[in-house]
Amino acid sequence: MTDKNPDMPMDDDSSAFEMQLSQQAESLLAHVQKGDFAGAVQVIAELNETRDKTLYHEVGRLTRSLHDSIRNFNIDAGTKAQREEMSKIADASDRLAYVVEMTSKAANKTLDLVEEAMPIASSLKSEAHELKKEWEKLRRKELTPDEFRALYKRIDVFLSDLEGKSDQVYGYLSDILMAQDFQDLTGQVIQKVTDLVRQVEDNLVKLVAMAGKVDRITGIQHDLEEQEHDESAGHGPQMNTEKRDDVVSGQDDVDDLLSSLGF
Amino acid sequence: MKILVVDDFSTMRRIIKNLLRDLGFTNVEEADDGNTALPMLKTGKFDFLITDWNMPGMTGIDLLKSVRADDNLKTLPVLMVTAEAKRDQIVAAAQAGVNGYVVKPFTAAVLKEKIEKIFERIG
Numbered sequence: 001m002t003d004k005n006p007d008m009p010m011d012d013d014s015s016a017f018e019m020q021l022s023q024q025a026e027s028l029l030a031h032v033q034k035g036d037f038a039g040a041v042q043v044i045a046e047l048n049e050t051r052d053k054t055l056y057h058e059v060g061r062l063t064r065s066l067h068d069s070i071r072n073f074n075i076d077a078g079t080k081a082q083r084e085e086m087s088k089i090a091d092a093s094d095r096l097a098y099v100v101e102m103t104s105k106a107a108n109k110t111l112d113l114v115e116e117a118m119p120i121a122s123s124l125k126s127e128a129h130e131l132k133k134e135w136e137k138l139r140r141k142e143l144t145p146d147e148f149r150a151l152y153k154r155i156d157v158f159l160s161d162l163e164g165k166s167d168q169v170y171g172y173l174s175d176i177l178m179a180q181d182f183q184d185l186t187g188q189v190i191q192k193v194t195d196l197v198r199q200v201e202d203n204l205v206k207l208v209a210m211a212g213k214v215d216r217i218t219g220i221q222h223d224l225e226e227q228e229h230d231e232s233a234g235h236g237p238q239m240n241t242e243k244r245d246d247v248v249s250g251q252d253d254v255d256d257l258l259s260s261l262g263f
Numbered sequence: 264m265k266i267l268v269v270d271d272f273s274t275m276r277r278i279i280k281n282l283l284r285d286l287g288f289t290n291v292e293e294a295d296d297g298n299t300a301l302p303m304l305k306t307g308k309f310d311f312l313i314t315d316w317n318m319p320g321m322t323g324i325d326l327l328k329s330v331r332a333d334d335n336l337k338t339l340p341v342l343m344v345t346a347e348a349k350r351d352q353i354v355a356a357a358q359a360g361v362n363g364y365v366v367k368p369f370t371a372a373v374l375k376e377k378i379e380k381i382f383e384r385i386g
Contacts, residue, residue: 107274115281231355232324234317237346237367247348251373254353254366261357 017054024050062207092196095189102182109179117172120165127158265290267307269300269314269326270344275367279313279344282371286378297321301329304336311381316345316352324356331360340381344369 024047031040134151137143143151241249248254266288270276276293283291292307294300296318304312312330316323323343330336342363343356353364362384363377 104272104274108277111274111277111281115277118281231352232322234322234324234345234347235349235352236317238348241348246350248350248353248366249348251366251369254348254364257350257353258357258364261354263357 017050020050021047062203092193095193099186099189102186106179106182110176113172113176113179117169120169124162124165127161131155131158264288264311265292265307265309266311266313267292267294267300267303267309269294269296269312269318269323271295271315271318275315275344279374282374285371286375297323297326297329300326304330304339305333309339311378312339312341313344314341316343316347316356324352324359327356327359327361340385342377342381344374 024043028040028043028047031037031043131151131154134143134147134154138148138151238244238247241247248257266283268276268279268283268291270279270293273293273295276295280291280293283289292303292309294303297314298320300312300314301321303309312326314323314326321329323345327341327343330339330341337360340362341360342365343361344365344367346367347353348366356364362381365373365377
């Protein structure tokens with residue numbers, strides 16, 4: 001914030017405003033009682049001016065403060081590469097799109113690697129299963145010499161296969177490990193966006209407080225309509241589910257609820 | 264057994280597809296929302312529908328209602344796999360005729376259990 005005192009006490013402003021208002025009211029009354037109507041009209045004009053000035057002042061201050069919050073939203077990227085990466089994404093929604101992209105890339109890469117590794121694991125398992133059956137026959141001395149020679153060869157092939165494929169799976173696993181590196185970058189971006197949201201919220205709260213004051217000064221009343229949520233649209237994931245009664249905190253809760261409905 | 268998996272995120276579709284393959288279901292198709300799913304269901308002779316709730320276009324709950332309102336589809340078993348966790352929503356899904364409800368994040372074991380339970384009940 002460039003404003004050295006962002007929390008400049010609004011109450012001082014408002015009490016100054018109220019003081020001025022009551023002074024002007026007294027002076028208005030005095031003018032009327034004296035029968036000086038020209039003077040009275042003059043005071044009324046001053047009253048209006050006081051009101052307008054107060055409003056402009058408050059709106060101006062909050063607008064500046066909001067501007068600062070938005071302008072100060074810059075990521076302090078560490079390395080040059082990171083800075084270049086960050087400079088490509090100048091605002092919060094771009095940054096969140098970047099998070100979506102990074103997480104999606106990581107998820108897809110992980111899924112690719114898992115889908116590569118799974119058939120290897122299952123082929124090793126099925127060959128091991130076959131060999132085990134043959135091996136048990138051998139132990140029960142049920143193998144013919146020909147079958148034994150075949151098994152001997154097969155085990156040889158299997159062992160070298162196992163060596164190569166284990167290496168391959170190990171490689172996939174370490175690639176999966178590396179695919180988690182997005183968390184560091186996306187975590188930083190999300191923290192920055194969260195900070196911005198918090199700053200904007202602080203300023204919005206001030207704006208709302210000021211709007212309330214404006215309503216009080218001007219005597220405006222609002223018809224606040226309840227905003228209806230389209231129930232079919234969905235709410236997305238819920239937070240702090242343990243502390244809330246209106247949401248389930250896991251599959252067990254869902255199952256309980258459904259069984260209470262006769263499922 | 265032909266299964267349609269509906270979710271707007273391709274990663275979630277892949278995860279569910281992989282879990283289904285482990286359960287022995289290999290005939291699986293995908294759609295990214297209700298609007299693409301519904302015509303597929305109408306022509307594709309699917310035996311089972313797994314759908315997310317929150318999707319752009321047509322949501323999962325609206326897809327479920329459309330399926331139940333269609334004479335040819337109304338008996339199709341539907342499993343909802345979703346992050347939607349409000350009690351009201353689960354009740355609404357039950358009232359709309361869902362056969363099972365899995366809340367995200369879920370485990371492979373939970374998905375398996377719910378699918379098996381649905382097939383058990385239909386027989």
